[in-house]
Amino acid sequence: MSNNDNVKKLNVKSGMKSRTIQVDHLARVEGAGSVYIKTKDNKVEDVKLKIFEHPRFFEALLKGREMWEAPDITARICGICPVAYQMSSVHAMENALGVSIPDYLHQLRRLLYCGEWIESHTLHLYLLHAPDFLGFQDAIEMSKDHKEILQKGLQLKKAGNEIIHLLGGREIHPINVKIGGFYKLPAKAQFLELAEKLKTARDYAYETVKWVSAFDFPSLERPYECVALSHPDEYAMSVGRIASTSGLNIEIKDYDTHFEEHQVPYSTALQSIIKGRGSYLAGPMARYNINHKHLSKPVQETIKEIGFEPICRNPFRSIIVRAIEILYACDEALRIIAAYDWEKRPASVNVEKKKATGYGATEAPRGLLYHRYTLNEKGVIEHAKIVPPTSQNQKSIEEDLHDFVSQNMSMPDQELVWKCEQAIRNYDPCISCSAHFLKIVRIDD
Amino acid sequence: MDKLAVIKPDLPKLAVWKFASCDGCQLSLLDCEDELLAIPTIVQICYFPEATKTRIAGPYDISLVEGSISTEEDKTLIQEVRKQSKFLITIGACATAGGIQGLRNFANLEEYVKLVYARPEYIDSLATSTPISQHVQVDYELHGCPINKYQLLEVISSFARGKKPAISSSSTCTECKKKGNICVTVAYGTPCLGPVTHAGCGALCPAYKRGCYGCYGPKETANPLALTSWWEKELNAEDQTIKHLLRNFNCIAEEFQKASEHYE
Numbered sequence: 001m002s003n004n005d006n007v008k009k010l011n012v013k014s015g016m017k018s019r020t021i022q023v024d025h026l027a028r029v030e031g032a033g034s035v036y037i038k039t040k041d042n043k044v045e046d047v048k049l050k051i052f053e054h055p056r057f058f059e060a061l062l063k064g065r066e067m068w069e070a071p072d073i074t075a076r077i078c079g080i081c082p083v084a085y086q087m088s089s090v091h092a093m094e095n096a097l098g099v100s101i102p103d104y105l106h107q108l109r110r111l112l113y114c115g116e117w118i119e120s121h122t123l124h125l126y127l128l129h130a131p132d133f134l135g136f137q138d139a140i141e142m143s144k145d146h147k148e149i150l151q152k153g154l155q156l157k158k159a160g161n162e163i164i165h166l167l168g169g170r171e172i173h174p175i176n177v178k179i180g181g182f183y184k185l186p187a188k189a190q191f192l193e194l195a196e197k198l199k200t201a202r203d204y205a206y207e208t209v210k211w212v213s214a215f216d217f218p219s220l221e222r223p224y225e226c227v228a229l230s231h232p233d234e235y236a237m238s239v240g241r242i243a244s245t246s247g248l249n250i251e252i253k254d255y256d257t258h259f260e261e262h263q264v265p266y267s268t269a270l271q272s273i274i275k276g277r278g279s280y281l282a283g284p285m286a287r288y289n290i291n292h293k294h295l296s297k298p299v300q301e302t303i304k305e306i307g308f309e310p311i312c313r314n315p316f317r318s319i320i321v322r323a324i325e326i327l328y329a330c331d332e333a334l335r336i337i338a339a340y341d342w343e344k345r346p347a348s349v350n351v352e353k354k355k356a357t358g359y360g361a362t363e364a365p366r367g368l369l370y371h372r373y374t375l376n377e378k379g380v381i382e383h384a385k386i387v388p389p390t391s392q393n394q395k396s397i398e399e400d401l402h403d404f405v406s407q408n409m410s411m412p413d414q415e416l417v418w419k420c421e422q423a424i425r426n427y428d429p430c431i432s433c434s435a436h437f438l439k440i441v442r443i444d445d
Numbered sequence: 446m447d448k449l450a451v452i453k454p455d456l457p458k459l460a461v462w463k464f465a466s467c468d469g470c471q472l473s474l475l476d477c478e479d480e481l482l483a484i485p486t487i488v489q490i491c492y493f494p495e496a497t498k499t500r501i502a503g504p505y506d507i508s509l510v511e512g513s514i515s516t517e518e519d520k521t522l523i524q525e526v527r528k529q530s531k532f533l534i535t536i537g538a539c540a541t542a543g544g545i546q547g548l549r550n551f552a553n554l555e556e557y558v559k560l561v562y563a564r565p566e567y568i569d570s571l572a573t574s575t576p577i578s579q580h581v582q583v584d585y586e587l588h589g590c591p592i593n594k595y596q597l598l599e600v601i602s603s604f605a606r607g608k609k610p611a612i613s614s615s616s617t618c619t620e621c622k623k624k625g626n627i628c629v630t631v632a633y634g635t636p637c638l639g640p641v642t643h644a645g646c647g648a649l650c651p652a653y654k655r656g657c658y659g660c661y662g663p664k665e666t667a668n669p670l671a672l673t674s675w676w677e678k679e680l681n682a683e684d685q686t687i688k689h690l691l692r693n694f695n696c697i698a699e700e701f702q703k704a705s706e707h708y709e
Binding site: 054055056057058059060061063065066069072073076077078079080082123127128137138139140141143147150151154155157158161169170171172173175176178183184263270347 | 466467468469470472473476479481482484485496497498499512515516519544545546548549552556557558561562570574590591646649650652653654655658660686693694
C-alpha cells in the first residue's frame with residue numbers, strides 16, 4: 001500500500017453475490033494501518049487489523065545506549081504520547097537501580113501526565129473522533145456547525161499542552177524528565193499563571209462531558225477483561241499494581257509471567273494476550289472500570305448528572321470516558337498546582353549505576369505501557385522490551401469488529417465502513433507506537 | 446457518505462506525507478490551537494490523512510514530508526510525491542537527517558530485526574534509514590526533533606505567498622546567549638552541543654540546566670570535532686558519551702555522522 005492509493009474504494013459485485021469493501025488507510029488515526037473483514041453466508045469469517053507502520057527497531061537501537069538516554073530516545077516512539085514513554089522508562093530504570101523518588105516528585109510526574117492526558121484525549125476527542133459521531137470528514141469541516149465548542153476544545157487542548165510546556169520544556173518530546181526526577185523545577189509564580197488558564201479549561205472540560213454524552217452511540221456490549229494499573233489511594237497513572245476485572249492483581253515485575261506477545265504475518269506490531277485467556281482491554285475504559293472510585297468528587301457528581309454507568313462495556317461510549325478523564329486530569333492538575341511549594345527542593349534524587357533489570361508500567365493516554373530494561377554495571381542498556389498500549393488492544397479491536405459486523409449484517413456497505421472505522425477510532429489507536437493502516441473486505445458468497 | 450470535496454482554485458494546495466516517523470512533526474500542525482481554524486484560509490488542505498478523510502488528488506503546491514525512507518515502497522512513493530509537488534518541504538529530523546531509526550545504518554539490520562521480531566521473514570525493511578534529500582530534490586528543510594510549530598506556520602504561509610521563510614540559520618548557542626541563560630558548559634562543565642546545533646528550539650535545554658543534545662541537527666558550516674576535542678581535554682568527556690550525543694535523532698546528518706566516526 002502506498003499513501004497514493006489511499007482513496008477509499010468501494011466495489012460491490014452484487015451480481016455475483018459477493019461484496020468487497022476496501023478502505024486502504026484509516027484516516028484520523030496516528031500512524032498507518034488497514035482492516036480486513038471477510039464474511040460468508042452472513043457470518044464473519046475473518047477479521048485482521050493490519051498495521052504496516054515502518055518498523056523502527058527501538059528495542060534494538062536502545063542496546064548499547066546509556067541508561068540516561070532512555071527517556072529521550074523512547075519519547076521518539078510517539079509524538080502524541082512522549083510523556084508516557086518517558087514515564088515508563090524512568091520508572092523502569094529507577095526500579096532497576098533501587099531508587100525511590102519523594103512524594104513531591106511523584107506529584108509533579110502526575111502533573112506532567114495530566115497535561116498529556118488532557119492534550120492527547122482532547123486531540124482525539126475533538127479532532128479525530130467527534131467528526132465520526134456528527135458525520136463530518138474532519139474537525140475543520142465540523143467547525144462550520146460546531147465552531148464554539150470546537151474552539152473551546154482547542155483551548156482545552158492548549159491548556160494540557162501548557163502544563164507539558166512548563167514542566168517538560170516543550171509539548172512534543174519534553175526535555176526536562178530524567179531518571180530520579182527532573183532537570184529543573186519551575187517557579188511557583190509560573191504555576192499560578194497556569195492555574196488560571198486551567199480553571200477555564202476545567203469549565204470547558206465539563207462542557208465536553210455534557211456534549212459527548214448526548215451523542216448517538218451504536219449498540220455493542222463486549223465481555224472485556226479490562227487491564228489497568230491500580231493504586232489504593234489514587235486514580236493510577238504512574239505507580240501501582242497491574243489489575244484486571246477478572247481478578248488479576250500482580251506486581252509490574254510479573255508482567256512477562258502473565259502476558260505474552262505474538263507476531264502475526266500481517267502486522268509489524270506485535271499482538272499481546274493474557275496467557276491462558278486471550279485478548280484484553282487497556283486504556284481509558286479499562287482504567288475507568290477498575291479505578292472509577294478514585295475519581296475526584298466533582299467528577300463523580302458529573303458522572304451521576306449525565307447518568308453514566310459505573311462499568312462501561314460499549315466501546316463506542318469510550319469517548320465519554322475520555323471526556324471524564326480530561327475533566328479529572330484538570331481537577332488533579334489544579335490540586336497538585338495548589339499544593340506546589342517545592343521550587344527550592346532538589347529537582348532530582350541521586351542515582352548510582354548498577355547491573356540490574358528493572359520494570360516500569362504507567363498509564364499512557366491509550367493504556368498500559370510496559371518497559372523492561374537490563375543494565376550492565378556501567379549503566380549501559382543490554383536489553384530492552386517495550387509493550388505499547390495499541391499492541392495490547394489489537395486483538396480487542398479485531399473482536400469488536402467481529403461482533404459489530406456480525407450484529408449488523410444488514411447495514412449498507414458505506415455505513416458499515418464508516419462504523420467500522422469509528423470502532424477502530426474508539427481505541428484512539430496510536431499506530432506509530434505499535435509499529436501503521438484500514439482496509440475492509442467483505443465477501444458475501 | 447463521502448461529501449464531494451470542493452476544490453478552491455485560488456488557494457495553494459497542501460499535502461502532508463508520512464514515512465518512518467513518530468508523527469510528532471505533522472501533528473505540530475494540530476498543536477497550533479490558536480491558528481488551526483485559520484489555516485484553511487491560506488492553503489487548501491487536500492491530503493492529510495491523520496487529520497481528515499477528505500482526499501483531493503494532486504498535483505499539490507506544497508508537500509510537507511515527514512519521516513525517513515526505510516522501505517522499498519518508500520523509495521517509489523517519494524518519487525511520486527516529488528512529481529506531484531511544486532514545493533517539497535521536509536519537516537523534522539527523520540525527513541532531513543534519517544531520524545533515530547537511522548542508527549540502523551551503523552548496525553546490522555538482520556540483528557536488529559531478530560532482536561525485535563520472532564519471525565524476521567515477515568518484516569520488510571531496508572538496511573538503512575535515509576533522509577528525503579538522498580532520494581529526490583528538496584526545496585526546503587525544516588529542522589528539529591520535533592520541529593518548532595511556529596516555524597512550521599512560517600514555512601507554510603511563506604511558501605503559500607511565494608516568499609522565503611524568515612527562519613534563522615544560526616546556532617542554539619546564539620539563541621542561548623540572546624536568552625541570557627547561564628552557560629551549562631562554563632558553569633557546570635556539562636557537554637553541550639549548542640555551538641554546533643541549528644537554532645530553532647529557543648535554547649531549551651540550557652534553560653533547564655542540561656546540555657543541548659542536538660535535536661535540531663548541525664547548523665550550517667558546523668565543525669563538531671573542534672567542540673568535542675575541547676570536551677575531551679577540558680571536561681574529560683568519554684568517547685562513548687560524545688559518540689552518543691552526535692548519534693541520535695540527526696545521526697545521518699553529514700557533520701554529526703563524520704564527527705561521530707572519530708569516536709568509534
